[in-house]
Every structure is written in structure tokens, then in C-alpha cells.
Amino acid sequence: MKYIAGQDRTQITMFPAVMDDYVSEDNPVRVIDAFVDSLDMVVLGFGSAILKDTGRPPYAPQDLLKLYIYGYFNRIRSSRRLEKECYRNLEVIWLLSGLRPDHKTISRFRHDNPAAIRNTFRAFVKLCNRCGLYGKELLSIDGSRFSAVNSKDRNFNEQKLKERIANIDAKIERYLADLDENDASGAELPSDADVHRIVRELVERREQYEQMLSDMRANDQTQVSLTDPDCRRMSKSGRDIVVGYNVQTAVDSKNGLIAEYDVSNQSTDMGLMHDVAVKSRAALEIDAHIDLIADKGYNASSDIANCYTEQMTAHVCMDIDSFDICVETDEEVERPTSHLNGRCVYLEDRNICICPLGEILYPATYRWDKRCTKFYNSKACRICKQRCTLTVQKQFEVSMPPGKFTKEYNAEGLKIKQVRITPDRELLKKRKCLSEHPFGVVKRDMDAGYLLTKGFTMVDAEFALAFMVFNLKRALTLLGTEKLIQAARAV
Numbered sequence: 001m002k003y004i005a006g007q008d009r010t011q012i013t014m015f016p017a018v019m020d021d022y023v024s025e026d027n028p029v030r031v032i033d034a035f036v037d038s039l040d041m042v043v044l045g046f047g048s049a050i051l052k053d054t055g056r057p058p059y060a061p062q063d064l065l066k067l068y069i070y071g072y073f074n075r076i077r078s079s080r081r082l083e084k085e086c087y088r089n090l091e092v093i094w095l096l097s098g099l100r101p102d103h104k105t106i107s108r109f110r111h112d113n114p115a116a117i118r119n120t121f122r123a124f125v126k127l128c129n130r131c132g133l134y135g136k137e138l139l140s141i142d143g144s145r146f147s148a149v150n151s152k153d154r155n156f157n158e159q160k161l162k163e164r165i166a167n168i169d170a171k172i173e174r175y176l177a178d179l180d181e182n183d184a185s186g187a188e189l190p191s192d193a194d195v196h197r198i199v200r201e202l203v204e205r206r207e208q209y210e211q212m213l214s215d216m217r218a219n220d221q222t223q224v225s226l227t228d229p230d231c232r233r234m235s236k237s238g239r240d241i242v243v244g245y246n247v248q249t250a251v252d253s254k255n256g257l258i259a260e261y262d263v264s265n266q267s268t269d270m271g272l273m274h275d276v277a278v279k280s281r282a283a284l285e286i287d288a289h290i291d292l293i294a295d296k297g298y299n300a301s302s303d304i305a306n307c308y309t310e311q312m313t314a315h316v317c318m319d320i321d322s323f324d325i326c327v328e329t330d331e332e333v334e335r336p337t338s339h340l341n342g343r344c345v346y347l348e349d350r351n352i353c354i355c356p357l358g359e360i361l362y363p364a365t366y367r368w369d370k371r372c373t374k375f376y377n378s379k380a381c382r383i384c385k386q387r388c389t390l391t392v393q394k395q396f397e398v399s400m401p402p403g404k405f406t407k408e409y410n411a412e413g414l415k416i417k418q419v420r421i422t423p424d425r426e427l428l429k430k431r432k433c434l435s436e437h438p439f440g441v442v443k444r445d446m447d448a449g450y451l452l453t454k455g456f457t458m459v460d461a462e463f464a465l466a467f468m469v470f471n472l473k474r475a476l477t478l479l480g481t482e483k484l485i486q487a488a489r490a491v
Helices: 028-037 061-073 079-088 090-095 103-112 114-130 158-185 192-218 273-284 301-308 378-383 431-445 456-479 481-489
Strands: 138-147 155-157 223-225 232-236 239-252 258-264 290-294 312-316 323-329 344-347 352-354 360-365 372-376 391-393 415-421
Touching: 028 061, 028 090, 028 456, 028 481, 061 079, 061 090, 061 103, 061 114, 061 456, 079 090, 079 103, 103 114, 103 456, 114 258, 114 273, 114 456, 114 481, 138 273, 138 431, 155 158, 155 232, 158 192, 192 223, 223 232, 239 273, 239 431, 239 456, 258 273, 258 456, 273 290, 273 301, 273 312, 290 431, 301 312, 301 323, 301 415, 312 415, 431 456, 456 481
Parallel strands: 138 290, 290 312
Antiparallel strands: 138 239, 155 223, 232 239, 239 258, 323 415, 344 352, 352 360, 360 372, 372 391
């Protein structure tokens, strides 16, 4: 018995192999090819989409875009690794029709077309929307931190700069003491020339830190990053997590597809829900009311109120059954009663609250909204199981005629009204499986938990590729290769 033998490598074939036979009919690479070929490169804004009359011919932007999408689809993000795949990967050879761009060309394509790549993500969202993959009724908002191309040692705040300056001063003092010891003892210690050189380098470094500290104070900054100026040190519960970016996503509840995303360097999620929600409405062309779900990190009354005014009800995870927000209105509204959410009684003359159990609640600082005061009793509330500690809106603590009130909200004389929102607990149960899944896939399956580019613009383009590929994988699971190809070619 013999083993199964392959062909002789030196054997000359009568008919050459057909390139289209390299991939099967249901291979996902055919979807990438069909989708990119359906795009208008000029409308999307790719720089080399319009050919020049003179000069060396460039690579078509379609080919390089196909290569990047394929790379993120298969955990290949490095331009050097993508270059290697052009020589050895049959799928890539088929996708690019045998083209072999070098790694500099591949890298330069992403660097020169960040806005166009973002538009490509939106184009795929529109394709999925036309296929009915978005429910457009419920969006889950969440954020996650991603490591930037900037180490913690290259990130500074005011306290860290002061410590570095103090350490340099101590080192300079020690080296100057060594010089005095050299003069006194004549022992074989570091030479005077070496000591002077080291001291000079330390002085230059000290001047650099002092300049950074001065620039931070002048620009009203809390941090400065040297490698990537746009990234920031992120922390949670007083513990440093990463120096990077905070990426927000809006995930549709029907099939778990990402509708929109946003990149921020803000450490917390507070106040970031409204912007990504508005972008999602525009991307999905939603005109009707829509619900939002988010975790406790988005509990900012002003942000929730902004969502409410644009036909979006935000259901935020909180310990209380309901919460009040203030929204702008041109109509007179009823004056709120002295009861806070029907639980606590506010005594205006003493500026205290009486809880349902009869305990006195005293005013304390409310960190999320400077216009609010939180009433609390450290001893009573710590052991109480009713969790009725609430907030009072300071703008309502005014004497008004019975039944009606008006209150100037800003210089334009806008009026406000109080709206109570009761979070839907059943909707909130869906939050984890909707929001956490895309981040898990991107970080683990795509190996994209860290960034390869620097700056808001380039980081935005990097996430556009990652999230587009996530949606592509979901769409392939839902529709299959054939239907998705037909949908792409029908555009």
C-alpha cells in the first residue's frame, strides 16, 4: 500500500489553473469582493479614486480596501503581514487578482483615507438596513477602553510631573555632593566630566518637564501624552486601567448589529450617550420614537434629558424605581409638589428632607449634576433597604403662584418642565448580551484590543474597519453568502 501522492512539482501542465477556482462559491471573500465593487469610491472620498493624467499609476482603492477588510476578518491587521499574505494566501491572490502591494503602500492607504474608511462603515450599515437586519426600536449604548500607542510612562499629569521634577532635583543634589567628595578625598569616583554631563542632561530633562507643566496649566489640561497626544489615562474606581481611548457603540437589539460608534478620550461614560444615539438615528434613518438602554455609568440627568427631547427614552440601570429629568419647553407646566417622587418631603425653610421612615436627610454633594443636591443621612440610609435617597432640582426651589410656574433656564428665557422616567427592567436585562458581545469579538476574535494608529482621526478609521467586519460576520450568519452578495450587487 502507498500513501496518497501529490503532483510532481516539476511537471508541466497543459492547461494553467483558473484563478476563480481558488475559492469556493460560498467563501466569505466573495462577499467582500461584491460589497467593495458596489461602492462609489469618489462619493466615499478615497483620494486615489480620480486618476491623474501624469505620473505612475496607483493601486485602485477598491483593491487596498478589500485587503484591509479581509485582514480584519482574519485577525491580520499589520501592513507587513498583509503584504506577506499577498504572496502566499490563495484567497488574497484571488481577491486582488494577483496584485502584490508592499507594506508601505498598504499602510499609506489607511493613513490617507480615514474619512473614506469611516464612510465605508456607514455604507455597510445602509446595506444591512436595506436588508431589514435592524429593528430600529431599541439601542444598547455602552463603552469600552482600548490601549493606545502610548505607554503609561509617556503619560503625565500634574502630580506625576511634580514628582519627576522633585526626583531630578534630588539626583542633581547627589551628583553635586559626589563632586565635592571627589575634591575632598581624591578617591576613584565618577570623573568630574561624567558628573557634569549627567547633571547637564538632568537639567535639560527638568526644563522639559517644567515646560510640559506650564503648557498643561496654560491649556487647562489635566493630562499630556507624548506618543499619542489625543489619548488619556483611563481609570475606574480609583484604579488605572489603560492609556487609550473610550469607544462608544450603539447596538441594535434585533440582530446585535452595530448601528454607530464614537471615539472619545473621556475616562468615564458620563454624558456620552446622547451624541452616539443621535448619530445612530441618522444612520438608520429613524423618525419614530426609540428606546435606549445603558448601565449606571450613563446616569447624567442632562444627557438623559437631551435624549428625551429627541424622541429617545433612556433606560439607565439605577437602584431607584424612577428618576426625574428637566427638559426645555415653551409651555407652562404644573408646579411640582413638595414631595420628591412621592417618597420624601422637602422642607424648604430648613433645606432638609423627611424620608418615609421619618429620618431627616441632609443636603450633600451630587457629583453628576452641579445644579442638583443629594439628600442623605449616612447612618440611616446605610442600613435602610428602601433606597429612597433622591435628588432635588434647585431650579424648582422658588416661590411661585399656586398651580403654575415658569423658570428661566438660560439667557434666552427658555422654560423647563420635570419629566419622570421609569426604567423598563425587562429591557435592561438585554443590555449585557447586546453591548458586551461586540467588544468581546473585536478584542478577542479580531485581536484588536490594542490600537496600531495614533490620533482621533486614525483611531476612528481603525474602529471603522473593526466594527464593519463585526457587522459583516453577523450579516453572513443571518443571510448567508449568496443573499448578501445579491444584496450588495443590487445597489
